Amino acid sequence: MQDPIIRISNLVYRRGINIILDNVSMDIKRGSIVAIMGPSGVGKTTILRLISGQLYPNRGSVEVNGKLISGLSRQDLYECRKEIGVLLQNGALFTDLTVFENVATPLREHTDLSEDEIQERVIDKLNSVGLASTGDLMPHKLSGGMARRVALARAVIMNPKIVLFDEPMTGLDPIAMSSVGRLIRETNDQLGLTSVIVTHNVEQMKKLVDYCFILAFAKLIAEGSPQALMHSRDPAVDQFMNGRVEGPISFSLQNEALGANAR
Numbered sequence: 001m002q003d004p005i006i007r008i009s010n011l012v013y014r015r016g017i018n019i020i021l022d023n024v025s026m027d028i029k030r031g032s033i034v035a036i037m038g039p040s041g042v043g044k045t046t047i048l049r050l051i052s053g054q055l056y057p058n059r060g061s062v063e064v065n066g067k068l069i070s071g072l073s074r075q076d077l078y079e080c081r082k083e084i085g086v087l088l089q090n091g092a093l094f095t096d097l098t099v100f101e102n103v104a105t106p107l108r109e110h111t112d113l114s115e116d117e118i119q120e121r122v123i124d125k126l127n128s129v130g131l132a133s134t135g136d137l138m139p140h141k142l143s144g145g146m147a148r149r150v151a152l153a154r155a156v157i158m159n160p161k162i163v164l165f166d167e168p169m170t171g172l173d174p175i176a177m178s179s180v181g182r183l184i185r186e187t188n189d190q191l192g193l194t195s196v197i198v199t200h201n202v203e204q205m206k207k208l209v210d211y212c213f214i215l216a217f218a219k220l221i222a223e224g225s226p227q228a229l230m231h232s233r234d235p236a237v238d239q240f241m242n243g244r245v246e247g248p249i250s251f252s253l254q255n256e257a258l259g260a261n262a263r
């Protein structure tokens with residue numbers, strides 16, 4: 001692929017004696033929306049942390065925008081992270097700050113914009129996620145879908161090039177899921193972002209993404225367009241894409257519990 005915005009090459013990541021990710025390579029195309037899927041505990045959140053430079057690989061490399069993440073000085077990593085917006089699971093808004101202040105926080109922490117400029121940027125972003133007049137509300141007044149919209153506005157307030165989403169749909173009703181999905185697509189295309197979405201939700205993924213990576217057994221077992229993967233003959237891919245309980249991937253309770261703890 002020409003000039004991918006994120007290039008992961010032969011990445012190995014261990015915790016103690018456990019190999020979490022074993023020789024994983026991924027090229028993520030600039031401007032695309034991609035999904036990273038796989039059973040709980042397989043290492044999806046870990047990949048997001050490796051992309052944002054919170055973790056370093058034991059072997060192999062992660063390059064973002066042509067820069068080797070593990071080779072950056074602390075200052076350069078800080079600069080590089082400004083180009084990466086992150087939307088954590090459940091949105092994770094600050095509960096004691098208004099919607100406006102939640103979205104303004106990254107600007108206050110990382111820029112020296114004037115109060116007027118901050119006002120303008122925050123109002124513009126709230127408008128673009130369809131929440132024009134909610135700036136004064138406290139997060140507990142928001143529906144689940146609205147809270148995710150606020151979290152999205154905050155994730156893009158620094159005008160990043162990349163947004164990482166960790167299970168952005170989890171806990172939403174189907175209507176809110178679809179509307180958040182649409183908003184992710186609009187935001188991605190209007191702002192010229194690249195979006196990387198960790199998700200369990202195969203149905204939403206099929207509607208939303210351009211390309212999908214599937215992890216199982218510490219490896220990347222498949223990649224391709226949702227359409228191509230739906231018709232895969234690989235039993236593990238078929239099991240995952242078509243939601244079958246029986247198959248090579250064991251969705252044991254223990255596995256689920258490990259995944260939940262790790263989040």
Ligand SMILES: Nc1ncnc2c1ncn2[C@@H]1O[C@H](COP(=O)(O)OP(=O)(O)O)[C@@H](O)[C@H]1O
Pocket residue numbers: 015020038039040041042043044045046047258259260262263
């Ligand atoms: N802080 C941690 N300490 C030890 N093990 C961890 C930690 N975070 C994650 N793990 C382990 O790494 C593996 C991958 O975790 P994670 O990336 O969170 O999975 P996923 O997001 O796919 O559910 C799991 O087996 C988990 O138990």
Ligand SMILES: [Mg+2]
Pocket residue numbers: 044045046262263
């Ligand atoms: Mg996770």
